[in-house]
Amino acid sequence: MTGWLRRNRWGLLVVPIAAAALVAGNAQRLHDYWWVKELRVVGASGQQGSWVHYSEPFSDALGASRLAVDLEVVDVRTVGSISDPIRGEVKVDTDGAMAYAVKLRFRADPKTVLIGCRMALLDAAGNRYDFDHQALGVAQDLYPCLQDGAEGYGNSIRVDTPRAYVDGPRPATWTTRPVVIVPAGVRITEVRLWWDDPGPRYCRVSVTPAG
């Protein structure tokens, strides 16, 4: 037996490497169909009232770079109405539902592409309530992290086309106030923001709602 082991020692040494290569060679399916389908990796975390620096890899037709932004959850509170650009303040009077407004402050290089951000609120039980810019038929700004008309640059979708403003330039600092509908009585404990939908990286901020 020892003779056989000695004769085949190089082959035996290669077996685990080959097995690992075999699995790794097909692992892109795990990545594509499972890993990136959920928010799994906490890219940054912080507390309400303090700045959080969040960054993640970013790529478009011009190549790979990084998305980087500082953000602060200033305030989370229940509100009785949502602002609509045409209809004015629209009351939230749906049975079984209430609304939270999240005041956010941002600062970022005006050249950084930040379109496509998403936001959700979570309660202590881990239930997730997503921001919907058309909730209850009210038109809010499309992205919870950007003001409509001041989104700054969008992705380049062609190799020979430089990034262009989605609508207008973005200042170096700005605030937003997205409103999220939740079931009545729910108490929010976390604000979550992410860009690459659906995942896996996200930014998590612990909050204590007022009002």
Add this chain to the structure above:
Amino acid sequence: MPRPPTSRPVRLWAIRGALGIAVLAALGLGRVISDAWPTGDSPEASFVRHGQVGDTVRLRYADVSVDRVAATGSLATVAGGARTSGIWLVVDLTVVARQRPLAAPRITITDASGRIFSPDNRSGYLFTPAQTGIPWHVRVPVEMPQGDLVGLVLRLTGNTEDNRRDDVASIDLGIDRSAAERLEQEHAAVEVRQGGPDPLTAAGVSS
């Protein structure tokens, strides 16, 4: 005179032969097992949760109930109206998403002979993401041929692509022959609007 020991090459060949037979036997046994207890589609099958009109069907991602079944020849939509030479079956659903919003379920109607009918945009149907925990009232109009309403079943899946090993609701709409005749007599236009937390009012509105 002592017998000469079996020569080394002969022993080696015997071991190799025995190993070969053992491998073939294992393969044969595997085949016998997989023939005797075929897996069929069970490794990929959905978990079908059955229900009736009025039942709350509990799924991994939502509670679903069919509240009302109606029919009409014309729909009142935001874009104007949608008529049909067949029949618009109109199913009112309540969906309560669990743990996270339900963004894009697939809702279809299967008839007694297995044909599948889907809602389409012409009817003004649009599923807006159902917020977690808030009862979401959704009106689903499905265009169907006349005379085939008996035994219809509504099927709701959590997404439009992949429901392997996931919950699927299968709700019998409870349409027998007399109910089918009654539905085919309904002509009042039905208003369609996108789903939301506001309860749906009576299906028929005057056109």
